[in-house]
Amino acid sequence: MHFVDGTKEVKVNYGELYNKAIALATALSSPSPPKCALVLLPKIPEWWVVNVAGSWCGTIISPGTSLLTPGDVAHRLQESGADCIICDTEIAARMNDVSKNVPLKIVVAHEGADIIPGWISYDDLIKSVEGKAKTPCIKSRGEDIAQLFFTSGTTGKPKMVTHTQASYGIGQKVTTKYWLEVNENDLMWNISDTGWAKAAWSSLYVPFLAGATAFIHQKAKFDAKEVLHILNKYPVSVLCAPPTAYRAMVQCGLAQYPFHSLRHCVSAGEPLNPEIMETWTKITGLRIYEGYGQTETTLLCCMYKGIDYRPGSMGKPAPGYNLKVIDDDLNELEPHKEGYLAVSLKEGKPTGLFNGYLSNKKQTSKVFLGDYYITGDKAYYDEDNYFWFVGRADDVIISSGYRIGPFEVESVLIEHPAVVESAVVSSPDSLRGEVVKAFVVLADNYKDHRYEDLIVELQNYVKQNTAPYKYPRKIEFVKTLPKTISGKIRRVELRSNEWAKS
Structure with missing residues (x-):
């Protein structure tokens, strides 16, 4: 992993990450590991260590963006029942009052920073197990929860989406192979906040599965010129970015920054304007391959090499998912008929699809209807089975x-x-x-x-x-x-x- 933050660069190999993760898992397991950890960390090496440690010792990881307010965090702590919170010193100071009843509070402190009373130093935890026997990897069950995400809905507070040990990581193999096309020789950059499921997709599981080097750039705000400068300076070969980033780069003197190593570009999060895609291709010689998925799923649909490139299309269904377009009565529609985009469950539940919203049967029943999971988006498909996004079916x-x-x-x-x-x-x-x-x-x-x-x-x-x-x-x-x-x-x-x- 290659970390850049504007002032320094840090490189962490997988062996170092592995050893630190086992050390943290060992420390967390004494006397028993937390049930659920709310993790509020920026793009620093510790975020990756915590995620691997959670899988090692059986702690559910619930990531959140560092932009969350104390009220947001209080809600998440209450709903998830998290008995651990892990954050940096700045966030710890903001969250100290709302986290008073959390049994285990861990702070990743900058060198020389004071530790708030009641919080435990991340570095001290790691050091506390030096020379001690390491806790063996937990024999987790397939249905055990690995990740817990909060996702916004039309009404009420964000809902809890859970993914299991047996499904989520394995489900990202399709993302790795068919959409991102990452291999062990790649330097891959995913522009995503650590609080989102997209970070788990393309900053955690994908580079790990491929054995690739993950490029991580930490900055408080997105800066299109800086992104272009980095793509020009570093040998980034695979880029995963939201449409906003591509739009901003196209409007920011794109031609002034030749890319020496970039070979594959993907976009996700929302539809990208075909005209932006055309301009990007004209200037860089590279196509942007769109992908579609949700917090509740892994990759559902994408444009990938090997099929005809159709700008503006979501592409074709990802292997493992049988996508349909249905009407209000759950009837499957013909090509070019707009309806609700849904995952067919007639052949069984696909790997990577969540089981339902935790502690929320009402919302779960609204998305699992008959033999389908309803995505909440409207779309249509053409006679060649390319899918086209129409818009949200709700108000999100x-x-x-x-x-x-x-x-x-x-x-x-x-x-x-x-x-x-x-x-x-x-x-x-x-x-x-x-x-x-x-x-x-x-x-x-x-x-x-x-x-x-x-x-x-x-x-x-x-x-x-x-x-x-x-x-x-x-x-x-x-x-x-x-x-x-x-x-x-x-x-x-x-x-x-x-x-x-x-």
Whole structure:
């Protein structure tokens, strides 16, 4: 693994990683390993060590982005029952109050940093088992949970998605071979935050399965020029990036940065505009191969070498998944008919598909219907079995690869005294694909305020009270919100009007 953060470079070979992971697993196992660890770490070597250690000793790993607020973390701790939290010093200071009742709190401290009382130093844990017998690898069962992710939905707080020891890692073999095409000679760079399932896919399992070198760049914010500089400077051969990154690079003087080693580019998280793909190919000579999957699955569909390249298509179903397009009555539709994208379960449950939302039978029953798993996306396929994305079937917003539930943003906005009611929908954006827009009904005593000031105030309020990436980049003040006869807000109407303007 090759780590770069702008000031220094660190290289960690798999032998070193393996030994540290076993040491950490041994330390965690005394007297018994934690049931579940909430891991909030940036792109540093310790994140990879913790993941391997968790599999070694049987601790469920629940990753989260470092952008989470104390309120977000409190919710995750309560829902998951996590009895361990692992983070760096900066995050530990922010989470100290909400994590007081967590039995084991581990901090990855920078050299010379003070350890907060009640927290245990990661380095001290590793050192504590030096010279001692190492704990043997746990004989886990196939159905044991390996990873627990939180994913945003249309209503309520994020749901818990679990993947098992027998299914998730093995399921990424298809991702490795057919979509990313990684081998042991590659230097692979996945631009993804460690809090997302995509990091588990392409920063953890894929390079491990291929024996490739994982290239990891840690920076607080995405910088297109810096990404181009890195691709020009380092021998990165495989790039996995969200559409936002490609759009930004195309608009940032792409031709000034020749790539000397890059041979394969893939995109995921949301659809990529065909015109961006064409420009990228024209300048670099490389095609961008789209892939589609979810937190609940492994790779479902992709463009891969060996099939005709069709820009804008999601490609063909990945081996192991039988994709169908169905209607409201679960009837399978013919080519070019729009419907719900679903995974057929008639031949059995595919490797890599989750079992259901943990402790949430209601939401599970909504996605497992009859002989299908319903993805929540709308699509169609053509006569050659290429699939084409149409849009979300629900109100979830996917912006710059971040999945944002409207309820999460509305719940924060309603806490502000200026807001009587709000509705949050997606709005088209040339760079991010779509962004969060809030329609707000103001309280009477705020209607005389300057709208420009109120917008900034509400945006800052959301940033302060939930993960900053969820804040509404657009806010429109309205007198009323469209509703059904039963009083439910018609987000679909607001969203349709918003996209009709583009």
